[in-house]
Amino acid sequence: MNYITTYCHIALNNCYVNGKLTHSFNSNSIDDFTKEFYKSLILEYPKFHKMDRLAKTAFLGTEVLKKECPEILNYKDDEIAILFSNNNSSALTDVNFQTSYQNGGVPSPSLFVYTLPNILIGEIAIRNKWYGENMFTVAEHFDAEYFVNYCNVLLHKNAAAALCGWLTIDDNKIEAFLFFVTKKDFNELNLPLESKQLIELYTKN
Amino acid sequence: MEALKTKLKQQIIEQLNLEDFSVADIKDDMPLFGEGLGLDSIDALELIVLLENNYNIKLTNPEEGKSVFNSVNSMAEYIVKNRP
Secondary structure: OOEEEEEEEEEOOEEEEOOEEEEEOOOOOHHHHHHHHHHHOOOOOHHHHHOOHHHHHHHHHHHHHHHHOHHHHHOOHHHEEEEEEEOOOOHHHHHHHHHHHHOOOOOOHHHHOOOOOOHHHHHHHHHHOOOOOEEEEEOOOOOHHHHHHHHHHHHHOOOOEEEEEEEEEEOOEEEEEEEEEEOOOOOOOOOEOOHHHHHHHHHOO | OHHHHHHHHHHHHHHOOOOOOOHHHOOOOOOOEOOOOOEOHHHHHHHHHHHHHHHOOOOOOHHHHHHHOOOHHHHHHHHHHHOO
8 A cells, every 4th residue: 555645735825735734925926936935945955046937836845745754865766756747738938938039039048948847857856866767747637546556556666655746837827736655654644545535635735 | 347247247147047146246256167156057058148148249169168157257358358
């Protein structure tokens, strides 16, 4: 049996971890919110500011999950898999990149880097030195069964844990649901990795 | 020259999203790469874009980049010499 050891929901100005409000802000914009959120975590990782909104959100979610479930950090580098999914790929950054050269300007290299959604997995892997299996998929809707099946396969093989996430990020919306799946129920939330359970967690804070 | 250096620092901070730095933090002779500002290869490309967009200078010889982007001093000197 595999477990959802810890989970979080991020939306504008709020972050809930395991169903409890842990971070609250009064920012007027998504960019201000991610900046305030980052500052509140007291991290020294200047590269955060260079990331696009998608990567920043995944980064912040991962940091709060790690804090809630530090046991994850005891696993070997290649024992932690990363699975992310969304329904609009890197569309927001794609548009920003296009805008950067549309009016005769030179295309921005730093924006170009983020015109693939799986770059966020690279950012998390580099930050945490997690070099296990990884996958980014684009799907129409949050697909609980996909996460359950994929995690079960990964944890049956070489992975001891999986970081998973579904991200809804666009010009004026930020919503993220991230969770750790492990073989051991570290936080004793008693949340077995099952589709019904995952859908329930996804739809509530 | 001093005004150009200050402007350049502001542009570097803005273009490279160096949120943790202010103009005062960047010394004229501080190495931009390595132990100084800690810029990376993507930042180097952004500096090339910065020169092109703001000063109409195209850096076409990659060999030049290393000396041009050594510090704010070297960038400012290069701009003064090559600005159309």
